[in-house]
Amino acid sequence: PQIFALKNRNLSTATEQSVIHSDPPKVPNLIGGSFVNSQSSEFIDVINPATQQVVSQLPLTKHEEFKAAVSAAKQAFPSWRNTPITTRQRVMLKLQELIRRDMDKLAMNITTEQGKTLKDAQGDVFRGLEVVEHASGMASLQMGEFASNVSHGIDTYSIREPLGVCAGICPFNFPAMIPLWMFPVAVTCGNTFVLKPSEKDPGASMMLAELAMEAGLPNGVLNIVHGTNDIVNAICDDEDIKAISFVGSNTLLIFYFFTIPNSSKAGMHIYSRASAKGKRVQSNMGAKNHGIVMPDANIDATLNALVAAGFGAAGQRCMALSTVIFVGDATQWENELVKRAKNLKVNAGVEPDADLGPAKERVCRLIQSGVESGAKLLLDGRDIVVPGYEQGNFVGPTILSGVTEDMECYKEEIFGPVLICMQADSLEEAIIISNRNKYGNGAAIFTSSGVAARKFQTDIEAGQVGINVPIPVPLPFFSFTGSKASFAGDLNFYGKAGVNFYTQIKTVTQQWKDLPGGSGVSLAMPTSQ
Numbered sequence: 001p002q003i004f005a006l007k008n009r010n011l012s013t014a015t016e017q018s019v020i021h022s023d024p025p026k027v028p029n030l031i032g033g034s035f036v037n038s039q040s041s042e043f044i045d046v047i048n049p050a051t052q053q054v055v056s057q058l059p060l061t062k063h064e065e066f067k068a069a070v071s072a073a074k075q076a077f078p079s080w081r082n083t084p085i086t087t088r089q090r091v092m093l094k095l096q097e098l099i100r101r102d103m104d105k106l107a108m109n110i111t112t113e114q115g116k117t118l119k120d121a122q123g124d125v126f127r128g129l130e131v132v133e134h135a136s137g138m139a140s141l142q143m144g145e146f147a148s149n150v151s152h153g154i155d156t157y158s159i160r161e162p163l164g165v166c167a168g169i170c171p172f173n174f175p176a177m178i179p180l181w182m183f184p185v186a187v188t189c190g191n192t193f194v195l196k197p198s199e200k201d202p203g204a205s206m207m208l209a210e211l212a213m214e215a216g217l218p219n220g221v222l223n224i225v226h227g228t229n230d231i232v233n234a235i236c237d238d239e240d241i242k243a244i245s246f247v248g249s250n251t252l253l254i255f256y257f258f259t260i261p262n263s264s265k266a267g268m269h270i271y272s273r274a275s276a277k278g279k280r281v282q283s284n285m286g287a288k289n290h291g292i293v294m295p296d297a298n299i300d301a302t303l304n305a306l307v308a309a310g311f312g313a314a315g316q317r318c319m320a321l322s323t324v325i326f327v328g329d330a331t332q333w334e335n336e337l338v339k340r341a342k343n344l345k346v347n348a349g350v351e352p353d354a355d356l357g358p359a360k361e362r363v364c365r366l367i368q369s370g371v372e373s374g375a376k377l378l379l380d381g382r383d384i385v386v387p388g389y390e391q392g393n394f395v396g397p398t399i400l401s402g403v404t405e406d407m408e409c410y411k412e413e414i415f416g417p418v419l420i421c422m423q424a425d426s427l428e429e430a431i432i433i434s435n436r437n438k439y440g441n442g443a444a445i446f447t448s449s450g451v452a453a454r455k456f457q458t459d460i461e462a463g464q465v466g467i468n469v470p471i472p473v474p475l476p477f478f479s480f481t482g483s484k485a486s487f488a489g490d491l492n493f494y495g496k497a498g499v500n501f502y503t504q505i506k507t508v509t510q511q512w513k514d515l516p517g518g519s520g521v522s523l524a525m526p527t528s529q
């Protein structure tokens with residue numbers, strides 16, 4: 001077994017990255033507490049999107065290696081589930097301390113592999129850290145219920161028990177936060193785990209696993225396997241895996257009879273394949289989050305919110321506010337938006353002045369399709385060249401106005417720094433437009449009217465609603481929600497719902513009374529009468 005010394009990878013400049021580039025390390029799997037290089041002959045490059053340099057090489061893990069990871073998790077389960085919950089919580093308490101200690105290294109790894117700015121990468125880690133903090137107090141959330149004297153001398157109580165081996169499949173856009181949505185909650189509830197990081201940026205998951213082991217997580221409780229579709233299908237099919245958490249994309253291909261180019265059907269595919277095998281699945285998927293701007297909205301705060309939520313992380317957040325509907329005349333709002341968006345600095349995420357890092361995949365095609373179907377390109381970020389990073393996948397802030405519901409750029413998730421502007425004559429119309437969109441991850445309203453805000457909150461079909469808050473992701477004592485095509489399953493990530501997802505209920509009915517002798521046998525249905 002070869003230990004993958006990620007702790008030493010504190011890359012800070014493009015020059016240092018090129019040292020790695022000349023001899024990219026292989027990313028190992030984590031099986032039963034050992035970091036082991038895969039015996040696979042197939043590897044894919046993990047690329048720094050700002051420089052196109054190869055950071056590392058990720059294996060398409062062989063089936064027997066995957067089985068070894070599941071088997072290690074299965075073996076570790078009996079003793080881990082019987083470990084006192086206070087001990088399991090203390091591992092999380094220690095883990096949150098270690099994540100804080102290594103925050104800068106984690107952020108640098110995320111910027112190197114994913115591209116977002118360092119400050120944003122720290123936010124990525126921090127939002128995951130909050131789930132670890134939440135998991136540190138899991139005992140009270142995992143408590144069962146008790147009803148005394150449900151019949152003479154009889155009490156009933158319920159126990160929330162872990163499921164066994166659970167698995168997580170992650171997207172590329174939050175390399176630390178999303179693995180941390182998954183394994184801390186699962187393992188603190190007493191489960192063991194197999195994690196499949198995104199093939200585009202596995203480094204943060206590897207560092208987090210090292211920290212979890214340093215925090216005292218026993219061997220085999222957390223395992224990591226790498227790969228793409230085959231390994232995901234193996235996770236869906238494996239009899240020993242009881243539950244799957246998925247975060248990533250989807251399209252409802254199943255309802256149409258054609259494939260949308262460059263789109264992935266991962267979410268619904270995993271949901272149906274794993275459900276058919278009897279597993280629990282929680283599947284958080286794509287988004288097209290709408291912001292409705294009322295004429296009475298605070299001008300400065302709303303413009304800042306739209307710029308930050310539309311272009312932050314280069315639009316690669318599932319809660320990015322990618323569509324804005326102006327109620328009433330949009331001209332003034334759009335002119336101001338363009339001015340502010342032009343001031344944003346596009347640069348490599350490692351550069352201190354960067355507002356947006358790289359993001360190019362499929363973005364340019366969808367911008368062009370908007371232009372061709374009649375949208376007005378108020379700001380075009382497609383031809384941007386960033387000095388020193390000429391090979392980078394950069395797109396600058398882009399604003400399309402006059403967009404209509406039939407356009408592909410509206411119907412599809414762009415997942416880039418592109419803000420789509422639409423117009424409606426009333427709040428009712430704006431809500432109807434938003435609700436007709438297939439996605440329902442988040443939505444926001446900007447207004448100074450409580451009446452409008454309350455109507456919006458009631459009528460909007462989205463999981464996470466913001467009132468003068470552009471990215472309304474709740475802290476982990478609530479749950480990350482989503483509706484319509486943005487979520488499949490019925491128990492959401494983290495919060496009470498997350499604990500319920502990773503546990504099953506056992507009810508116990510006990511009788512302790514002096515039993516009268518000679519009452520005979522009754523074959524009638526027992527009742528409490």
Ligand code: NAD
Pocket residue numbers: 169170171172173174196197198199227228229230232233247248249250264265266267269284285286287317318413415441480482486
């Ligand atoms: P993706 O769907 O391409 O990949 C996610 C995971 O699924 C990866 O681990 C990948 O290996 C696997 N995968 C991809 N296609 C597959 C297939 N056909 N069969 C089996 N496995 C497959 O997603 P991405 O591009 O990495 O992430 C961006 C997407 O994730 C966006 O759509 C974004 O909205 C979504 N997202 C949603 C949330 C949320 O909470 N709703 C959060 C973050 C990201």
